[in-house]
Amino acid sequence: MFNHQTLFETTQFYVQRQNLAVNPRIAALRERHDMMNSIINELNQSSKNDLKRHLLLTSDKITNIFTQIQADKENVNSINLPLQADTKDNKNGSNFKRKSDEQSLGLPSTVNQNFNFQQPLISSNNLRQAVFKPGADMQDLVDQNMILEQLCQNQEHFLKELYEEAENIANSNLIWKKEIIQMNNHIANIDKTISNLECNFVSEVKAVKNQVMNLHITSDQLQEEMDIEFENNQNLMEQNQKYSQELSQLLEIKKQLEKEIEETEMHQKSLKEQNNQFSDFLATSEIKQQELFQRIELTVAEKKDLNDELQSIKGNIRVYCRIRPLLPSEINVEKCTNIIQVTSSNNVALQVPQQHLKSENNQKDYRFSFEQIFDENSSQQTVFAEMSQLIQSLIDGFNVCIFAYGQTGSGKTYTIEGGQSEESKGLMQRSMEMIFQQIKYLQQFGWTYKLFVSFQEVYMEQHRDLITNFKVSEKQDQLVFVEINSIEEFYPLMKRARENRKTGSTMCNDHSSRSHSIFQLKLYGSNTKDGKTCNGTLNLVDLAGSERVTQSKAEGLLLEETKFINRSLTSLGDVINSLAQKDKHTPFRNSKLTYLLQPYLSGEGSKTLMFLNLSPSSSSYHQTLCSLRFGDKVSNIKLKKK
Numbered sequence: 206m207f208n209h210q211t212l213f214e215t216t217q218f219y220v221q222r223q224n225l226a227v228n229p230r231i232a233a234l235r236e237r238h239d240m241m242n243s244i245i246n247e248l249n250q251s252s253k254n255d256l257k258r259h260l261l262l263t264s265d266k267i268t269n270i271f272t273q274i275q276a277d278k279e280n281v282n283s284i285n286l287p288l289q290a291d292t293k294d295n296k297n298g299s300n301f302k303r304k305s306d307e308q309s310l311g312l313p314s315t316v317n318q319n320f321n322f323q324q325p326l327i328s329s330n331n332l333r334q335a336v337f338k339p340g341a342d343m344q345d346l347v348d349q350n351m352i353l354e355q356l357c358q359n360q361e362h363f364l365k366e367l368y369e370e371a372e373n374i375a376n377s378n379l380i381w382k383k384e385i386i387q388m389n390n391h392i393a394n395i396d397k398t399i400s401n402l403e404c405n406f407v408s409e410v411k412a413v414k415n416q417v418m419n420l421h422i423t424s425d426q427l428q429e430e431m432d433i434e435f436e437n438n439q440n441l442m443e444q445n446q447k448y449s450q451e452l453s454q455l456l457e458i459k460k461q462l463e464k465e466i467e468e469t470e471m472h473q474k475s476l477k478e479q480n481n482q483f484s485d486f487l488a489t490s491e492i493k494q495q496e497l498f499q500r501i502e503l504t505v506a507e508k509k510d511l512n513d514e515l516q517s518i519k520g521n522i523r524v525y526c527r528i529r530p531l532l533p534s535e536i537n538v539e540k541c542t543n544i545i546q547v548t549s550s551n552n553v554a555l556q557v558p559q560q561h562l563k564s565e566n567n568q569k570d571y572r573f574s575f576e577q578i579f580d581e582n583s584s585q586q587t588v589f590a591e592m593s594q595l596i597q598s599l600i601d602g603f604n605v606c607i608f609a610y611g612q613t614g615s616g617k618t619y620t621i622e623g624g625q626s627e628e629s630k631g632l633m634q635r636s637m638e639m640i641f642q643q644i645k646y647l648q649q650f651g652w653t654y655k656l657f658v659s660f661q662e663v664y665m666e667q668h669r670d671l672i673t674n675f676k677v678s679e680k681q682d683q684l685v686f687v688e689i690n691s692i693e694e695f696y697p698l699m700k701r702a703r704e705n706r707k708t709g710s711t712m713c714n715d716h717s718s719r720s721h722s723i724f725q726l727k728l729y730g731s732n733t734k735d736g737k738t739c740n741g742t743l744n745l746v747d748l749a750g751s752e753r754v755t756q757s758k759a760e761g762l763l764l765e766e767t768k769f770i771n772r773s774l775t776s777l778g779d780v781i782n783s784l785a786q787k788d789k790h791t792p793f794r795n796s797k798l799t800y801l802l803q804p805y806l807s808g809e810g811s812k813t814l815m816f817l818n819l820s821p822s823s824s825s826y827h828q829t830l831c832s833l834r835f836g837d838k839v840s841n842i843k844l845k846k847k
C-alpha cells in the first residue's frame with residue numbers, strides 16, 4: 206500500500222512537471238507564431254508602401270526633369286526666334302516682338318532701352334515731297350534746307366543708334382550661344398542623371414524584387430517551421446491528454462489508497478495494542494528461548510554422541526553397493542543383459558550367465574549382503590541422503606573416508622564427482638553444500654569453522670597435486686591446501702582438479718580415470734561461547750578402475766597404466782585382507798595409495814565407507830563377481846576403536 210502511495214505521488218509529480226514544462230512551450234510557440242505573422246504582414250506592407258513611394262518619387266522626378274527639359278528647349282527655341290525676328294523685324298522696321306521675348310526669358314538685355322522704336326522713319330519719297338515743293342521761294346528753300354538738315358541729323362543719329370544696337374545684338378548673340386552650350390551641357394548632364402536614375406531605378410527594382418523573393422522564401426520556411434511546430438504542438442497536446450487521463454486514473458487510485466491508508470492506520474492502531482501485548486509476551490519468551498537454546502545445545506551434543514554410537518554399531522568400514530543402469534552401448538551394440546538382481550535393500554544376487562555355468566559348477570547365482578544397496582534407479586540425491594550422517598560426523602569432529610571401488614566403467618567417478626546438472630551432481634558437491642549449510646546453522650551456537658581443501662592424485666605410483674599440477678614429494682609439504690569461505694570459492698577449484706586429472710579412453714570407458722584421486726577437506730571448528738574445538742578431515746577417494754588386461758585390450762602407455770592401477774588395487778586388497786585377519790603388520794607401505802589412506806583405513810578415529818560400484822552387464826560378469834567378493838571382505842573388517 207505504501208508503494209502505491211509513492212507510485213501515485215511520483216506519477217502525479219511527473220505529470221505536473223510535464224504540464225509545467227509543456228504549457229509554457231506551447232504559449233511560447235503561439236507567441237512566436239503570432240509574431241512571425243505580424244512580421245510577414247509588416248514586411249509585405251512596408252515593402253509595398255516603400256515601392257509605391259519610391260515609384261511616385263521617381264516618376265515625379267522624371268516629370269520635373271522632363272518639364273524642365275521641355276522648358277529649357279522652349280527657352281532655347283525662344284532665344285533663337287527673336288534673333289531671326291530681329292533681323293526680319295529690322296527689315297520691316299519693327300522691334301516690338303524681340304523686346305517682349307527678351308523680357309519673358311529674363312535674359313540680359315543687350316538692346317539700348319532709350320532707343321525709341323516707335324519713332325517714324327522718313328522715307329526718301331517723303332523727303333523729296335518735303336524739299337521739292339513746287340512754287341517754293343528762297344525762304345522756303347532755306348527752311349526746307351534746315352528741315353532737311355535736321356532730318357539728316359536725325360537720320361544720322363538714328364543710324365548710329367542702329368549700329369550700336371547691332372553691335373549689342375552681336376554681343377548678346379555670343380552670350381546666348383555660350384548659354385546654349387551651357388544649356389546643352391546641362392541637358393547632357395540631365396540625360397546622364399536620367400539614365401543613372403533609370404539604372405538605379407532598375408537595380409533598385411531588382412533589389413526590391415529579390416527582397417520580395419527572399420521574403421517569400423523566408424515566409425515559406427517560416428510556414429514550414431510553423432507547420433512542424435504545429436504538429437509538435439499537437440503531439441504535445443495529445444501527450445498532455447494522455448497524461449491527464451493517467452492523472453485522473455491515478456487520482457482514483459489515490460482515493461482508493463487513501464481509503465486503504467485509513468484502514469491501515471486503524472489496523473496499525475490495533476497492531477500497536479497487540480504489539481504492546483507481544484512485548485510483554487516477548488520478555489517472558491526471551492527467558493524461555495534462552496532455556497530452549499541451552500536445551501538445544503545439550504541435544505546437539507547428545508545427537509553427536511548418538512551419531513557416533515550409531516556409526517560404531519554399524520561397523521567401521523561400511524560397504525554401500527551401487528549398481529549403475531545398463532549403458533545404451535551395452536544394450537544396443539554389445540546386446541548385453543542385466544545379470545544383477547537387487548532382492549532387498551541389503552541383498553543382491555549375481556546371476557551366472559549361461560556360458561559360465563559350467564565353470565561355476567552349475568551354480569545359478571551368487572548372493573551377497575551389504576549395509577545398503579542402491580539399484581540402477583537410485584538417484585544421486587538418494588545416495589547422498591543415505592551417507593549424509595557421515596558428513597554430520599565430520600562436522601562433529603570425526604575423520605571420514607569415503608572411497609569408490611569397482612571395475613572400470615562401473616560408475617565410481619559418477620558417484621563421487623557426478624555430472625554438471627543439478628540432479629547429477631555427485632557426493633563431493635553435495636557434501637560441501639551440506640557442510641556450508643551446517644556451518645551457518647551452528648553459528649548461532651557460537652561455532653566458527655575454517656575449511657581447507659586439497660585435490661591430489663596417484664598416477665603410476667606418483668603423487669601429484671591437482672590444483673598446482675605439480676608432483677608432491679615424499680614429505681608431502683608441497684601439497685597445497687586452499688582455504689575456502691563459501692561454496693562459490695569451492696567450484697572453480699573442483700573444476701581445475703577435474704581438468705588436471707589423468708583420464709584416457711579404454712575399451713570399457715571413454716573417459717576412464719587412469720589415476721586414484723583423493724579430495725581432502727580439513728575442517729577446524731571452535732566455539733566462541735565455551736572455547737570447545739572440533740577438527741575433522743573428509744577424504745573422498747575415486748579409485749581408478751580395476752580391469753582385465755585381456756578384456757580391455759590395453760597396449761603401450763594404457764597397458765602400463767592398467768598394470769599400475771591393478772597393482773595398487775591389489776595392495777589395497779592386501780591391506781583390507783590383513784586388517785580383516787587382524788594381522789600384526791598391515792602392508793600400508795606397499796603402494797602410494799594405501800600409504801596415503803593408512804590413517805583412514807587403520808581406524809584411528811575415522812569412519813570409512815566404501816562404495817562398491819557394479820556394472821550390471823553380462824559382459825562384466827567376472828569383474829563384478831570379483832568386486833562383490835572384495836566388498837564382502839571389506840564389510841567384515843572391524844577397525845580399531847578411537
Ligand SMILES: Nc1ncnc2c1ncn2[C@@H]1O[C@H](COP(=O)(O)OP(=O)(O)OP(=O)(O)O)[C@@H](O)[C@H]1O
Pocket residue numbers: 528529530532581611612613614615616617618619620714716717718719748749750751818
Ligand atoms: N548411476 C548411474 N546412472 C547413470 N549413468 C551412470 C551411472 N553410473 C555411471 N554411469 C555412466 O557410466 C559411464 C561410466 O561411469 P564412470 O566414468 O563413473 O565409471 P568409472 O567407474 O569412474 O570408470 P573408470 O574406472 O574407468 O574411471 C559414464 O558414462 C557414466 O555417466
Ligand SMILES: [Mg+2]
Pocket residue numbers: 617618619716717718747748749750
Ligand atoms: Mg572414473
